[in-house]
Amino acid sequence: xxxxxxxxxxxxxxxxxxxxxxxxxxxxxxxxxxxxxxxxxxxxxxxxxxxxxxxxxxxxxxxxxxxxxxxxxxxxxxxxxxxxxxxxxxxxxxxxxxxxxxxxxxxxxxxxxxxxxxxxxxxxxxxxxxxxxxxxxxxxxxxxxxxxxxxxxxxxxxxxxxxxxxxxxxxxxxxxxxxxxxxxxxxxxxxxxxxxxxxxxxxxxxxxxxxxxxxxxxxxxxxxxxxxxxxxxxxxxxxxxxxxxxxxxxxxxxxxxxxxxxxxxxxxxxxxxxxxxxxxxxxxxxxxxxxxxxxxxxxx
Numbered sequence: 001x002x003x004x005x006x007x008x009x010x011x012x013x014x015x016x017x018x019x020x021x022x023x024x025x026x027x028x029x030x031x032x033x034x035x036x037x038x039x040x041x042x043x044x045x046x047x048x049x050x051x052x053x054x055x056x057x058x059x060x061x062x063x064x065x066x067x068x069x070x071x072x073x074x075x076x077x078x079x080x081x082x083x084x085x086x087x088x089x090x091x092x093x094x095x096x097x098x099x100x101x102x103x104x105x106x107x108x109x110x111x112x113x114x115x116x117x118x119x120x121x122x123x124x125x126x127x128x129x130x131x132x133x134x135x136x137x138x139x140x141x142x143x144x145x146x147x148x149x150x151x152x153x154x155x156x157x158x159x160x161x162x163x164x165x166x167x168x169x170x171x172x173x174x175x176x177x178x179x180x181x182x183x184x185x186x187x188x189x190x191x192x193x194x195x196x197x198x199x200x201x202x203x204x205x206x207x208x209x210x211x212x213x214x215x216x217x218x219x220x221x222x223x224x225x226x227x228x229x230x231x232x233x234x235x236x237x238x239x240x241x242x243x244x245x246x247x248x249x250x251x252x253x254x255x256x257x258x259x260x261x262x263x264x265x266x267x268x269x270x271x272x273x274x275x276x277x278x279x280x281x282x283x284x285x286x287x288x289x290x291x292x293x294x295x296x297x298x299x300x
Contacts, residue, residue, distance in 0.1 A: 006044075011194075016170060019038070041193065043088070045240075086179075100291075109163045109173065110167070116132060171297065173297075176292075183268065195236055237268045240268050248263060264282070268287065
């Protein structure tokens with residue numbers, strides 16, 4: 001067991017602290033309103049299998065991943081060198097190191113605002129320890145105006161990736177790890193991802209979903225219908241594409257992991273092809289292998 005950070009977006013934070021029983025957000029654990037220990041978001045899916053496995057690969061078991069050179073295990077003191085943990089093929093020749101394993105303690109990184117405590121100026125605050133700060137959390141507190149170290153009025157936020165550990169208010173414990181294709185998600189899994197179907201449908205219905213619903217429903221093999229009738233899985237597919245279908249710059253080929261200046265996307269649709277974007281190769285890795293982490297909330 002080890003303690004590690006995990007990055008959550010603002011909607012993911014809200015789902016994580018929303019009680020599954022009473023529906024209210026509760027940063028304290030258990031729920032400060034009803035005392036329940038069950039919360040809405042209990043799963044997360046990440047593109048952690050890089051490079052993507054070849055077509056013949058299937059995960060036979062989880063275990064130690066050993067270092068190999070030219071198809072041979074690297075030995076040290078008569079034992080194979082272990083470089084990580086994750087899913088392995090039956091022959092042990094191809095495995096993938098995952099960042100999280102069962103019983104790991106995770107602290108959630110989220111977007112914050114560096115607000116000063118009452119009566120404290122920036123010269124008295126210590127960012128390394130958090131002393132003198134009264135951090136704002138946009139997920140629950142909204143965006144606030146404050147005076148920064150240059151005496152300017154601002155609403156600046158610190159991205160989640162830069163949030164220090166002392167500011168973490170949410171902790172999770174990993175209770176299960178598996179790998180699968182993103183399309184393998186079930187209705188129950190999509191619900192465990194924390195999807196709020198009604199709220200998302202209203203937002204998407206008002207914005208872009210209605211213009212694109214024929215394309216979306218045809219792509220997913222579902223008859224064209226009123227978007228308000230979509231289930232959790234369809235909504236998850238839409239959200240997955242909104243985050244992963246656009247080309248993102250990469251320094252490695254997603255299939256070989258050889259160094260290459262390129263673009264990569266991981267859409268829901270089962271499409272594997274190479275396109276061009278801004279004069280560079282764009283690898284479309286549809287329906288990718290992903291890691292699924294199941295977790296539970298724990299006390300801070």
